[in-house]
Amino acid sequence: MDVPIHKKTWTPARLLLLGVALLVAVWAGASLMTKAGPAKLNVDPQRLTISAVTRGPFQEFVPVDGVVMPIKTIYLDAPEGGTVQRILVEDGATLVPGQPIIQLANSDLQLEMVNRETAVFDLMNNLHNTRNLLQQNRIQQLNQLADIDFQLREAKRLHDLNTSLYEQKVISRQEFLQTQNNYRYQQRRQQLTRQSLRQDSLSMGQQIGQMQQSVGRMQSNLALMRRKLEDLTIKAPAAGRLTSLNAEMGELKTRGQRIGQLDMLSGLKVRATLDQYYISRIFPGQKAEMTLGGNRYELRVTKIFPQVTRGLQVDLEFSGPTPPDIRRGQSVPVRLALSDQTQAVRVPRGGFNQKTGGNWIFKVSDDGTKAYRADIRLGRQNPDYFEVLEGLKPGDRVVTSSYEGYDQMGELLLKASNN
Structure with a gap:
């Protein structure tokens, strides 16, 4: 009995033929793509911002709004x-x-002032009266001492006389002893009187000194009270x-x-508030500048406030002359430098960076008929420029406006619109 043989659909020959056909199709597509080049788009150059790449001074700075205030x-x-x-x-x-x-x-202070003045006058009168009494007492004691001194001299004279007469046996022993006892009594009396006078003098000095101190304190209080009234x-x-x-x-x-x-008239300062992002890059003495009335003025950071609430507050003072027309409370724009000024290749800021991330840019050809992609590398930036590290040189012209709708294009054909 014969066995039926089924014919195979995908033979080796057919598979080989199919592979060759696919290779030819891929080669043809690649050729067409190569001949077509990058995607192109006709753009009116008036819709673009074309800027020149330059070499010049470059400095990082942050623009802030400041308020004019007096220095003190x-x-x-x-x-x-x-x-x-x-x-x-x-x-x-x-x-x-x-x-x-x-x-x-x-009125309360005025009444208290009158009461204190009265108290001081009373104390001064008491001091005066006490000093008079003590002085009178001292005079009496001095008179008493003078009388005792006189009596002592008389007793000594009689004692010396009777001693001589007693030695000559002219007077009796009883009379001699009376004279001797009286002389010793007057000596002792003089000693006690002098001692009492010294003690009274010390006591009087202390008492008067204490009263004078009290008067001095009350006069100081009175002077303080007068100052309060003057206040x-x-x-x-x-x-x-x-x-x-x-x-x-x-x-x-x-x-x-x-x-x-x-407000002191010694000068003016500017108080500015920065984003706390810059807190590590701000230091005393840092330079800044402002332009007012077409003139440029230099400032420097003099104070950094430690509290960071709605931002970092700094005070800036003018390094040179103060603007003549500036007023307290006026708002002024300030450019606070974050680096020293150096020479660099720079390109003006624009919306192109939002789509390219700073990796490429549309560079205008020498004849100005097209703009093609060029790889670049950007560095530092400020509100005016980007620093160009690679890919561009001074004199090049580039498209710096927004690339919205152009970011997938490889080339822009710059043709003016007929309308």
């Missing part, structure tokens, strides 16, 4: 409470040191311009309440 401000607080009796100057006035600003009234007249502690005056006639001010501030 003195806050004026009421040292004593009272009712506003008089306002002697207007807000914004330029003051000299010691010039009165506000007059307060405080009811609030005066300018230094020369400056009065700002933010907060006082009305008849208004009650408590001790320590803010009534205004005094």
